[in-house]
Amino acid sequence: MNTDLNCDLCEKKATVFLTQIVGNKMQKVNLCESCSSQQGVTDPAGFALADLLTGIGSEKQLPRPSAPEDSVCPECGFTQSDFKKTGRFGCPSCYRVFRDSLDTLLSTMHRGTSHAGKVPSTFSLRDESESVLSELKQSLDVAVDKENYEEAARLRDEIRKIEEAVRQES
Amino acid sequence: MKFSTLLRKPAEWMEHAGPHGDIVITSRVRFARNVVGFPFPGWAEKSDRSSTLEMIRPVVEGLPEMKDAFSEELSNLNAMRKQVLVERHLISREHAARSTGSAAVMNRRQTLSMMINEEDHLRMQSLQPGLNLKAAYKALDKIDTSLESDLEFAFDRKLGYLTACPTNLGTGMRASVMLHLPALVLSDQIGQVIQAANKIGLAVRGLYGEGTEALANLFQISNQHTLGMAEDALVTRLHKVVEQIIENEKNARLKLMEDKLSMLRDQIGRAYAILRFAHVIPSKEALNLLSMLRLGMDLGFFPYEYRSEIDVLLMEIQPAHLQIAAKSKLDAQERDVLRAEIMRRKLKSLPEPDSVNPGDEDSAPETEDDAQP
Numbered sequence A: 001m002n003t004d005l006n007c008d009l010c011e012k013k014a015t016v017f018l019t020q021i022v023g024n025k026m027q028k029v030n031l032c033e034s035c036s037s038q039q040g041v042t043d044p045a046g047f048a049l050a051d052l053l054t055g056i057g058s059e060k061q062l063p064r065p066s067a068p069e070d071s072v073c074p075e076c077g078f079t080q081s082d083f084k085k086t087g088r089f090g091c092p093s094c095y096r097v098f099r100d101s102l103d104t105l106l107s108t109m110h111r112g113t114s115h116a117g118k119v120p121s122t123f124s125l126r127d128e129s130e131s132v133l134s135e136l137k138q139s140l141d142v143a144v145d146k147e148n149y150e151e152a153a154r155l156r157d158e159i160r161k162i163e164e165a166v167r168q169e170s
Numbered sequence B: 001m002k003f004s005t006l007l008r009k010p011a012e013w014m015e016h017a018g019p020h021g022d023i024v025i026t027s028r029v030r031f032a033r034n035v036v037g038f039p040f041p042g043w044a045e046k047s048d049r050s051s052t053l054e055m056i057r058p059v060v061e062g063l064p065e066m067k068d069a070f071s072e073e074l075s076n077l078n079a080m081r082k083q084v085l086v087e088r089h090l091i092s093r094e095h096a097a098r099s100t101g102s103a104a105v106m107n108r109r110q111t112l113s114m115m116i117n118e119e120d121h122l123r124m125q126s127l128q129p130g131l132n133l134k135a136a137y138k139a140l141d142k143i144d145t146s147l148e149s150d151l152e153f154a155f156d157r158k159l160g161y162l163t164a165c166p167t168n169l170g171t172g173m174r175a176s177v178m179l180h181l182p183a184l185v186l187s188d189q190i191g192q193v194i195q196a197a198n199k200i201g202l203a204v205r206g207l208y209g210e211g212t213e214a215l216a217n218l219f220q221i222s223n224q225h226t227l228g229m230a231e232d233a234l235v236t237r238l239h240k241v242v243e244q245i246i247e248n249e250k251n252a253r254l255k256l257m258e259d260k261l262s263m264l265r266d267q268i269g270r271a272y273a274i275l276r277f278a279h280v281i282p283s284k285e286a287l288n289l290l291s292m293l294r295l296g297m298d299l300g301f302f303p304y305e306y307r308s309e310i311d312v313l314l315m316e317i318q319p320a321h322l323q324i325a326a327k328s329k330l331d332a333q334e335r336d337v338l339r340a341e342i343m344r345r346k347l348k349s350l351p352e353p354d355s356v357n358p359g360d361e362d363s364a365p366e367t368e369d370d371a372q373p
Helices: A033-038 A049-055 A080-086 A103-109 A125-145 A149-169 B003-008 B046-061 B079-087 B133-148 B182-186 B190-199 B231-259 B261-277 B283-298 B304-316 B319-326 B332-346
Strands: A016-022 A025-031 B024-033 B070-073 B103-106 B112-116 B122-129 B173-180 B202-206 B218-223
Touching: A025 A033, A125 A149, B003 B070, B024 B133, B024 B231, B046 B070, B046 B103, B046 B112, B046 B122, B079 B319, B112 B133, B122 B133, B133 B173, B133 B231, B173 B231, B173 B283, B182 B190, B182 B231, B182 B261, B182 B283, B190 B202, B190 B218, B190 B231, B218 B231, B231 B261, B261 B283, B261 B332, B283 B304, B283 B332, B304 B319, B304 B332, B319 B332
Parallel strands: none
Antiparallel strands: A016 A025, B024 B122, B024 B173, B070 B103, B103 B112, B112 B122, B173 B218, B202 B218
16 A cells, blocks of 8 residues: 655655644654655754644745746646546647646657657748747746846856857858 | 538438448548647637637638538537537537537538637548548548648647647647447457557547447457558558458358358347337347448348348437427437337338348348358
8 A cells, every 4th residue: 555645745755754843733744755855854843733734725925936846837827736537738838837747747648858840831940949949038037036146147158158049141 | 601501411421332332431630730839729718719710711701612511619509419429420529529629621422521619729530431530531631731821820840730638739639430340249259350450559448338338239449550551551540450351351251151150140130120029129230230221231141232221320320419300308218119110111012032032143242152151
């Protein structure tokens, strides 16, 4: 029997199990690695299990999504948990947003993970670079948010290079 | 074209058998496509669905292949009419459940049908009688290419055509073949065939019936994977496997004729007797007995010219077809009575199975002489 427990905050496999006694009540919580560090579980002083528990289910108190598992498609508002529920995506752009989590799924579903068939005649470098560009720009925003300036500079250069190539083609 | 016109004419595949028509009923190829910039139908607001419908429908109707087509929004079709289209394999069950913002467009010969706003913005299907996957694929590929100039399909270099469900990514293509396999079922070999097909990435399921049950011994075999292989490779592989299954079915038929002729005669004789003289017959029983008559025809127990009659009957005894023919809503019991009545009428002139010797050259094109005991 599978006894794996899932994280109480997201649905990933829980790897951190916490039991805390507050007053005369015992409380248990299961968390995955990323949620446990976000909640500051590793820092005993700053963590109160009761706070965490009361936060579960009330969306306001949940941390804003940052990991790809919690991302939202900017085009259609579709989320990863919507996909878990329906097995279908919201719009073509979802495939860019959720791509990172898709490879394993696709390899179990299909013969390969790369398209080997027909390419529409209207599909051009410009279309393709548009999708690559929007992906890079998203990563750039994330890098800036995280104050990872080295990465941001690299992404900025890459974006400029592609934009230049498209300008030259047209 | 009006619905009544569509209905009056049986689909081309029902009347004319194609290559390997004794075992293969139809070959079908389906493409899933979506236009960029809109959510998939299942996630879309009503207004988005209307927009994609308004964008796609005129383009599809304008195809030269769709001259004089039947085209209708699903909200304008009642449940019975939708069900008739499902029974004819022109729209899917899922599509029949939709209404506003979805439409169906199909040509007069019923070889081509387009579902707008099913699970994807556009699902197009090409249907050919017999084993003719390549022709079905070519016809659809041509249409797809001509649609490209008016519709911008969502496509990604790595993932191929982008579809609502990741199981359709890549080619977005599902190729399937409908097979009549009574001898493999009678000789208990069908399980092995299904397992072998599953192992190489092909799905096999009964055409009618739930779960593993396959009414009328009709099976549908199709590719499970759409990503990682090109369209023609998928089509060729399915074609080869189907050829192998045809070979297995033919061998099983010969073996039955050699080893179990009495059992075979009995089954076919009983099917004949019940269908000719019954007054109340449920759909499940009728389908299975018609399958035996069809087998009897292939084996030369009946004159061959009755074959298309049987295939048309397989379609016409289904619930919605019956009710449309009766021009009224019928409950299950009334349907069983009407079904039996149609059978008696249509099979009235069919001679008894014993009156023709199986193996006669005129009547049994598929049977070898040495199959006679």
